[in-house]
Amino acid sequence: MESIISDSYAVHFNENAFNSLNAHLAKKAYSIIFILVDENTHELCLPQFMAEINGDYQFEIIEIESGEVNKNIETCVGVWEALSELGADRKSILLNLGGGVLTDLGGFVASTFKRGIDFINVPTTLLSMVDASVGGKTGVDLGSLKNQIGVINQPIMVLVIPDFLNTLDNRQVRSGFAEMLKHGLIQDKLYWEALKHAESLEDMKKHILSSIKIKNNVVLQDPTEQNIRKILNYGHTLGHAIESYFLENDSKETLLHGEAIAIGMILEGYLSNKLTNLPFATLEDIKTTFLSKYEKVEFLEEDFENILKLMKYDKKNSHGKVNFVLLKEIGNPVFDIEIPVELFAKAFAYYKV
Incomplete structure (x- = not known):
C-alpha cells in the first residue's frame, strides 16, 4: 500500500x-x-x-x-x-x-x-x-x-x-468496522455501498487505506477541530454517552466503542431525517445495515434519561449547548446542530422498533 x-x-x-x-x-x-x-x-x-x-x-x-x-x-x-x-x-x-x-x-x-x-x-x-x-x-x-x-x-x-x-476476535473487528462505515456515511456514498457488502476480515482489510485517506483528508483541512473536522464525530454524541453509561453501570454489559457508535449513527440518522431532511429510505438503509452487523441493544426508560445527562460532557459542546453532526444525505454532513429535546425519545423509540 x-x-x-x-x-x-x-x-x-x-x-x-x-x-x-x-x-x-x-x-x-x-x-x-x-x-x-x-x-x-x-x-x-x-x-x-x-x-x-x-x-x-x-x-x-x-x-x-x-x-x-x-x-x-x-x-x-x-x-x-x-x-x-x-x-x-x-x-x-x-x-x-x-x-x-x-x-x-x-x-x-x-x-x-x-x-x-x-x-x-x-x-x-x-x-x-x-x-x-x-x-x-x-x-x-x-x-x-x-x-x-x-x-x-x-x-x-x-x-x-x-x-x-x-x-483479533470478530467482536473487536466489527467494532473497528463501525468507524469505516461512518467514513462512508460522512464522505462517500459509493464507499458506503461497497462497505455494506464487506463481511470477512479480508474484505475489510481491502478498505483500510480508503478509510485512512478519508479521515486524513478531513483532518488536513481542520487539524484542531474548529469546523469541518467535527463531521468525524457523526454518531459519537449519543454514541459516546451510551458507551460511557454502559461502562459505568454494573448491571449492563460493557459495549465496545464501535458497538455504541453504531447505535449512535442510527439515532443521529433519525434526527437527521427530522431536522436536515435525510430521506426516510436512506434512514431505513442506515438502520438495516447496522442492525445486520451489530446486535440490537435493549434500553430501559431510566437508561435513556441517564444517557441524555451524559451528553452534556461531549467535547463538541459550547456555551452550554449540545451540538450534533447530522446528515443531509450520505456524503453530505452538517455540524453544530441543536436538537429539540423531545426528539431524543422518538429517536430511541425508532431504534427499538
Whole structure:
C-alpha cells in the first residue's frame, strides 16, 4: 500500500512501515526505545514487531492492562513512573503497540513526559488503524466520561501492519468496522455501498487505506477541530454517552466503542431525517445495515434519561449547548446542530422498533 502523507507525519504500511521505522531509528539515535504494550499485544504482536527491527538499541518494554476501563490518569501515572525509573530522558522515544486505548494513552503520556518526547503509533486493531491513530488526538477518560483529558499532538509516524488484525476476535473487528462505515456515511456514498457488502476480515482489510485517506483528508483541512473536522464525530454524541453509561453501570454489559457508535449513527440518522431532511429510505438503509452487523441493544426508560445527562460532557459542546453532526444525505454532513429535546425519545423509540 502507498504511504499517506499527513500535515506533519506519514502513515506507512506493511514492509514500507518497517523500512521507515528502521531508517528513522538509525538516523535519530535515541537514548532508549520504550515500547508500550498491553497483555495481548505483548504476547501476540511484540515478537513479530521486534523481529523486524534492525540495529543494536536499548529497548525497555512497559505493559499496561487492556480495556477502556484502564484508559485513565492512574494508568498514565504508572507509565510516567516506569519511564522515570527506567531512565527515560528527552531523547527517548515511545512506540505505542496496541489498539485505540493504548495509542490514545501512549500518545498523551509521551506528549506530557518531560514536556514531550517523540512517539510512534503502531495500531493493532481495526479501530485504531482507521481512526484512533490518525489525526493527533491523544488522551484519557475522566471516570467514565470519554476523552475528557488530552492534547492534540502528532506522532513521528504511524505504522499500519494489517496482519496484526489476525489476532483479533470478530467482536473487536466489527467494532473497528463501525468507524469505516461512518467514513462512508460522512464522505462517500459509493464507499458506503461497497462497505455494506464487506463481511470477512479480508474484505475489510481491502478498505483500510480508503478509510485512512478519508479521515486524513478531513483532518488536513481542520487539524484542531474548529469546523469541518467535527463531521468525524457523526454518531459519537449519543454514541459516546451510551458507551460511557454502559461502562459505568454494573448491571449492563460493557459495549465496545464501535458497538455504541453504531447505535449512535442510527439515532443521529433519525434526527437527521427530522431536522436536515435525510430521506426516510436512506434512514431505513442506515438502520438495516447496522442492525445486520451489530446486535440490537435493549434500553430501559431510566437508561435513556441517564444517557441524555451524559451528553452534556461531549467535547463538541459550547456555551452550554449540545451540538450534533447530522446528515443531509450520505456524503453530505452538517455540524453544530441543536436538537429539540423531545426528539431524543422518538429517536430511541425508532431504534427499538
